[in-house]
Amino acid sequence: VVMANNPYIDKIFNVGEFDVVFSDHDRSYTSLIHDGEMIRSTDEPLAEQILRRFGFTDEDILSIDSRPKLYFTQEEVDRCDSIIEKYIGSYEYGCLLFASRLEHMKGQWVGDEYLFPYLKKYKNTPVFYYAEFDINNTKWHEFFPNRINFVDLGLSLREQIYIKSKAVFNAGYQAGITDLSSGMGSDVIT
DSSP states (O other), X not given: OOSTTOTTOOOOOOTTSOSOOOOSHHHHXXXXXXXXXXXXXXXXXXXXHHHHHTTOXXXXXXXXXOSOOOOOOXXXXXXXXXXXXXXXXXXXXXXXXXXXXXXXXXXXOTTGGXXXXXXXXXXXXXXXXXXXXXXXXXXXXXXXOSEEEGGGGTOOHHHHHHHHHHSSEEEESOOHHHHHHGGGTOEEEO
């Protein structure tokens, strides 16, 4: 899904084409000592941890953009641009994501209060959103009363990512879908 339409990918293998796949990501995705300091996997993006394993220095990592780049088809762009035009009318919107694959996070709002000071400048901006629980009668409703639920639009995952990637900001729980859209210039607040 992520690599679709990417001109730098020569071949995408289908599930089941290999009995075993070897990857060095497990070794990279652990705590490590760098310049005498412990770096936990939650403190640095996986892509940058992998770059370190290949010998990149702090200066190298600071000088490159390791955020993911996505390549959308013209059909995806046209469909999503028409949805943005229909519901928002411009590219001055944000996206909210409140979903988790971790059962203990479902329906919880603990910690959200830390996001609001960073979101104050975006208050009352229209947003597309996805939530596993009702955000009416919450501070999110007060901050963003003009909301369009992704669930109601029948979009594919790539289309949702495109809309998130064009947003002025993306806020909510840290998640892979937000990480994917971060490489397109959105202000990411998680």
